[in-house]
Amino acid sequence: MAGIDHAPPPFFKRGPAPLALLTFYIAISLALFIVDLRFRSLNLLRQSIALLVDPVQRVAQTPGSLVDYAAEYLQGMRALQQENRELKHAQLNTAPNLQRQVQLEAENARLRKLLAVKEREKANGQVAQILYTARDPFSRKVIVDKGQQSGIVAGQPAIDEAGVVGQVTRVFPFSAEITLITDKDQAVPVQIVRSGQRSVVFGLGNGQLELRYMPANADVEVGDILVTSGLDGVYLPGFPVAKVINIERDSAYSFARIFCVPVAGVENFGEIMVLDPRQPLPPAPPESGSRDGGAATDKALLRQKKRATKGN
Amino acid sequence: MQPTFSSSRILLPVRPWFIFFSLIAAVLLNFLPTAHWPGMPDWVALVLCFWSVREFRRVGMGWAFMLGLLMDVADGAVLGQHCFAYVLLAYVSATLSRRLLWFPLLQQALQIMPLLLAAQLVQALMRLAVGADFPGLGYFIGPIIATLLWIPATFILLLPQYRPVEQDPDRPI
Numbered sequence: 395m396a397g398i399d400h401a402p403p404p405f406f407k408r409g410p411a412p413l414a415l416l417t418f419y420i421a422i423s424l425a426l427f428i429v430d431l432r433f434r435s436l437n438l439l440r441q442s443i444a445l446l447v448d449p450v451q452r453v454a455q456t457p458g459s460l461v462d463y464a465a466e467y468l469q470g471m472r473a474l475q476q477e478n479r480e481l482k483h484a485q486l487n488t489a490p491n492l493q494r495q496v497q498l499e500a501e502n503a504r505l506r507k508l509l510a511v512k513e514r515e516k517a518n519g520q521v522a523q524i525l526y527t528a529r530d531p532f533s534r535k536v537i538v539d540k541g542q543q544s545g546i547v548a549g550q551p552a553i554d555e556a557g558v559v560g561q562v563t564r565v566f567p568f569s570a571e572i573t574l575i576t577d578k579d580q581a582v583p584v585q586i587v588r589s590g591q592r593s594v595v596f597g598l599g600n601g602q603l604e605l606r607y608m609p610a611n612a613d614v615e616v617g618d619i620l621v622t623s624g625l626d627g628v629y630l631p632g633f634p635v636a637k638v639i640n641i642e643r644d645s646a647y648s649f650a651r652i653f654c655v656p657v658a659g660v661e662n663f664g665e666i667m668v669l670d671p672r673q674p675l676p677p678a679p680p681e682s683g684s685r686d687g688g689a690a691t692d693k694a695l696l697r698q699k700k701r702a703t704k705g706n
Numbered sequence: 707m708q709p710t711f712s713s714s715r716i717l718l719p720v721r722p723w724f725i726f727f728s729l730i731a732a733v734l735l736n737f738l739p740t741a742h743w744p745g746m747p748d749w750v751a752l753v754l755c756f757w758s759v760r761e762f763r764r765v766g767m768g769w770a771f772m773l774g775l776l777m778d779v780a781d782g783a784v785l786g787q788h789c790f791a792y793v794l795l796a797y798v799s800a801t802l803s804r805r806l807l808w809f810p811l812l813q814q815a816l817q818i819m820p821l822l823l824a825a826q827l828v829q830a831l832m833r834l835a836v837g838a839d840f841p842g843l844g845y846f847i848g849p850i851i852a853t854l855l856w857i858p859a860t861f862i863l864l865l866p867q868y869r870p871v872e873q874d875p876d877r878p879i
Contacts, residue, residue: 412767412797419767419793423774427786431836436785443779451780454737528782529741531841532833535782564782571782578839599839 437564444566455526517630519669520544522552525569534577534599534660536560540668541568549628552666557634557657558582558622559666570668574660575635576601584635585623589613592623595636595654601661603636605652610643614652627675634658707760709864711808717867720761724866728753729769733776744844747852750777751825754792755799755818756856756863759807762800770796787832791825798824815856822849 409415430436522538540546542565550562552572560580564571573580578599585592591613595603608614618638624631636654643650707717732753740746750773757765774789781788798821799806806814826849834840 412800415767416793416797419771420790423771423786423790423793425786426775426789427784427832430785440779440785443775447776447780450734451737454734455739458739526739527742529736530781530783531845532783532830532838537782579837 440564441566444569448566448569452525458526515630515673517669519550519553519667520546521665522546522570522668523665524663528571534574534597535563536572536574537569538572538666538668539569541566541570543568546570546668547671550668550671551629551633552668553633554658554662554664554666556659557636558629559656559658559660561628562668572666572668575656575658576603576660582629582635583623583626584620585631586614587619587621588615589618592625593620595620598653601655602639603654603656605636605638605654606649608650608652610645610648610650612650612652614638614641614650616641619657620654627672630669630672709860710810710814712810716869717864718869720764720867722764725757725761725765728863729757729765729773733773733780736777737780745847745851747848747855748822748826749852751792751795751822751849752852752855752859753863755795755821756859758796758799759803759818760863762796762803765796766800767793767796784833784836787829790832791828794828795821795825811857811860814860815853818856819850819853822852825849 410418426436430440520540522540522544525537525539528535528537538552546562546565548562548565552559552562558575560572560574560577562570563573574597575582575595576597576599578597580597581594583592584595584605591608593605593608595605598604605614605620616638619634620636620638622629622631622633622635634657636656638652638654640653641650642652707719708715709717729750732749735749754765754770754773758770770792771789774787774792775785777783777788777792778785799818802817802821806817809817823846826846830841830845
């Protein structure tokens with residue numbers, strides 16, 4: 395009885411059962427999700443797909459930029475002349491400080507040499523154009539037109555004419571993704587200009603920032619300017635980051651809730667400057683148990699910042 | 707095949723290149739800067755859902771997965787987020803397809819709404835579970851607009867398959 399144990403001929407070939415396929419694809423999706431989030435080892439896959447998608451995305455963004463261009467073109471001579479006059483005025487206002495800056499920097503370098511203090515790092519960088527905002531509604535990121543080809547690496551800070559905008563988080567061959575400082579839990583180590591106090595400012599995700607871990611009686615006032623402290627080895631010290639707009643002091647909590655708005659035009663479109671990566675900081679001294687609390691908190695903050703930078 | 711199973715109108719068979727073309731067009735629509743406007747639908751989810759209902763033999767979870775990967779990279783989202791939602795969407799729409807096509811268009815749209823909402827909700831839950839920021843309830847307006855677009859989408863996407871109403875008996879095709 396040959397043939398009785400044969401499988402039926404494949405008349406209705408339909409591939410694997412839908413439920414099996416579903417399980418298969420969902421397993422792959424979840425694996426991708428976890429690997430991308432936890433181990434960040436899928437950069438090659440992402441970069442190769444981005445290479446394909448990026449030109450198309452740029453072309454798709456052109457209608458918007460064409461409208462912008464037309465609006466700018468039709469703005470007229472009068473408005474331009476007005477702007478030109480204002481800019482000249484502003485330039486004249488800053489001229490006294492700027493003209494002496496070269497001399498001041500030279501003097502500063504000389505004095506630092508005299509005092510045997512390490513010289514200030516110079517801020518160099520390259521100008522990049524913001525192409526579009528990333529479509530992901532869960533985070534705040536923008537895409538700029540410089541990438542691996544221009545030598546951009548992940549971690550470089552980005553500033554505009556007013557202050558810090560964000561940090562490069564992903565690099566593609568011809569573009570790079572910048573996470574804005576207002577992204578949730580994006581952290582920047584800062585210093586309050588008025589009091590010199592150090593802390594870390596975190597993005598809230600709604601366009602504001604929060605200065606966390608400041609005691610309820612901390613010396614912070616509305617209107618205080620926060621600048622980068624440079625303790626993280628990522629941002630150079632002294633760039634304006636945010637301005638305090640609201641302080642909630644509640645004695646029920648040990649920390650004050652301090653809300654700030656970014657100084658830079660974080661949500662604007664235009665040109666930004668991607669600063670070169672900093673020279674590596676000197677190695678940290680070995681930890682000793684007898685240090686006081688202040689240094690310990692600083693270190694904890696720094697560690698948290700590092701984790702946040704790595705995690706986002 | 708008919709526009710709906712209760713219709714007496716017979717459609718021409720679908721052309722595979724048209725399916726491909728419509729999916730690519732949906733991806734392009736998603737790339738437009740209008741994507742940031744509140745209540746913009748996810749065009750890829752809509753078109754994918756449509757073809758999974760009409761032609762589940764041709765457009766299935768494989769397509770959903772690839773499109774999801776594309777959208778993940780284009781969005782700057784976590785890889786696998788759109789893949790998961792789209793694969794789920796394609797599977798459920800294919801399962802519902804035999805039942806769905808008996809209904810008139812408006813009722814079809816009503817049954818599609820929970821699917822599109824679920825696809826969006828799954829993505830939100832995945833991201834919230836790993837500590838992202840809640841994007842606001844405006845995020846869920848998109849699927850509702852997409853539901854309203856189900857009726858025009860059906861007309862547009864079936865357009866190449868309609869035959870002229872008055873046919874020449876000498877030339878049946």
